[in-house]
Amino acid sequence: MDSLAFDRNYPLNDLISDIKAGNRRALSKAISMAESSLDLDRKATENVLEALLPYTGNAKRIGITGSPGVGKSTFIESFGLACIEQGEKVAVLAIDPSSQSHGGSILGDKVRMPLLARSDNAYIRPSPSRLTLGGVSNATREALLLCEAAGFTTIIIETVGVGQSEVEVRSITDAFLLLMLPNAGDEIQGIKRGIMELADMMFINKADGQLLPLAEIAKGHVRSALSLMHSPTQGWDVPVITGSGLEQHGIQELLKMCDTFFDDSAPHHQALIERRAQQAKEWFEIALHRELILWAENQNSWNVDKQAYLDDIHQKNIVPSIAARKLIENLFNK
Ligand SMILES: Nc1nc2c(ncn2[C@@H]2O[C@H](COP(=O)(O)OP(=O)(O)OP(=O)(O)O)[C@@H](O)[C@H]2O)c(=O)[nH]1
Ligand SMILES: [Mg+2]
Structure with a gap:
């Protein structure tokens, strides 16, 4: 059960201006509200997002995935610091589908x-993944906008x-980076082809020591596997870079690649512009489905009828x- 994130003693106008000023506590508060399903939090989140919308959309949105233990967190530390050296401000939202019950991997x-x-x-910031309809990406999408603001x-x-x-993360980011291990044969078999097809860039990590x-x-x-696939971004050839998050090799090369990508x-x-437009449309469609279900669940007869079916x-x-069809018909024919 969610606990209320909205705080009556913290007026939304203050929260909004604190977020715009880059205050991380305010940002965390707003993300907690976005993650909550309580009505009051939902309404507050909508007010905050409406006020902040003009300040969103300007960041590079980068998704990073890879098998457990491939070195994502270590890599993000190196990559993030390299971005900061270039003058960027970096937000990391971590989605851990395995952390449903124990509340996120933030400590880790x-x-x-x-x-x-x-x-x-x-x-x-960890982004708790929920299996509610469209739930994962809605809160994460909103968190992303809040970070931009x-x-x-x-x-x-x-x-x-x-x-x-990873399909969801692909659908909310501009660039998608797949981290792989150097033991190629096994790795290519372990990573589903469908996931390789989502990636704009490949980084073969742990290219240090014995590996x-x-x-x-x-x-x-990886290159020959890629030659049989389409790039997810039309007009862009998917690069394969080797390196080490731990020893910070290959990070500069990847950064340059990101600069070219963006x-x-x-x-x-143009493909990136179209991708964002498509993503906004997708978000709308997902939200629409969710709103319809929430609306139906608030109708008196719905739950009784549903149980009967x-x-x-x-x-x-x-x-x-x-x-399912009859349940919907019953709702409208009353
Ligand atoms: N040799 C070597 N080891 C690494 C490298 N990066 C990470 N490791 C080690 O690999 C293990 C996993 O690293 P993490 O960064 O936690 O990997 P992760 O992919 O975030 O793991 P999960 O979040 O559990 O999926 C740790 O023991 C790291 O020290 C690297 O570049 N080279
Ligand atoms: Mg990790």
Whole structure:
């Protein structure tokens, strides 16, 4: 059960101006409100987002994924600090689908990113993933806008490469980076082809110590796998870079690649503009479905009728798809 994030003693106008001033406590408060399903929080979030909308949209939104233990957090520490050296302000939103019950990986990530966690130019925040309809991406999408309004210029969204969450992260970011391990054969089999197809950039991590010689071989394997796939961004060739988050190798090369990716004058720039437009439309569609369901659940007859159909389905008296259609018809024919 959610606890109320909205604070009567903290007027929304103050909260809004504090976020615009880059105050991280205000930002955290607003993200907590966005994550809450309580009515009061929902209304407050909407007011805050409406006021801040003109200040959003200017960050580079970068998704990062990879198998558990591939070194994402360590990499983000190095990459984030390198971005800050270039004058960026970096926010990291970590989505951990495995942390439903124990409340996020924030402790882990703050330990894994000690310098970033202490930097004045960084903000690290776990984004609890919920399996409610469209829930994961709604709160995360709103958190992303809030970070932009707070002046963060690079937003990194980290997720573990084990399932649905990377598809969602792809659908809210401009650039998607896949981290892989140097033991190429196994790795390519372990990473689903569908996930490789989402990536704009590949980074073969842990190219250090004993694994160093394997990294170049892995690069060849990944390149040939990519040659059979379409780039997710039309006009952009997916680069494969080897490096080490731990030893900070390959990070500058990747940063340069990001600069090229986000270059306004690059031929694929139009594809990025279209991607954002498509993403806004998708968000609207997802929110619409959710609002319809919430509305239906507030109608008196809905829950009783639904339970009756569930019982019928259980008894094999009705096909689930037909039950769904009838439930909707009952709602409107009353
Ligand atoms: N050799 C080497 N080890 C690394 C590197 N990056 C991370 N590690 C080690 O790999 C382990 C996992 O690192 P994390 O950064 O926590 O990996 P992660 O992908 O964030 O892990 P999860 O969040 O659990 O999915 C740790 O023991 C790190 O010290 C690297 O570049 N080289
Ligand atoms: Mg991690």
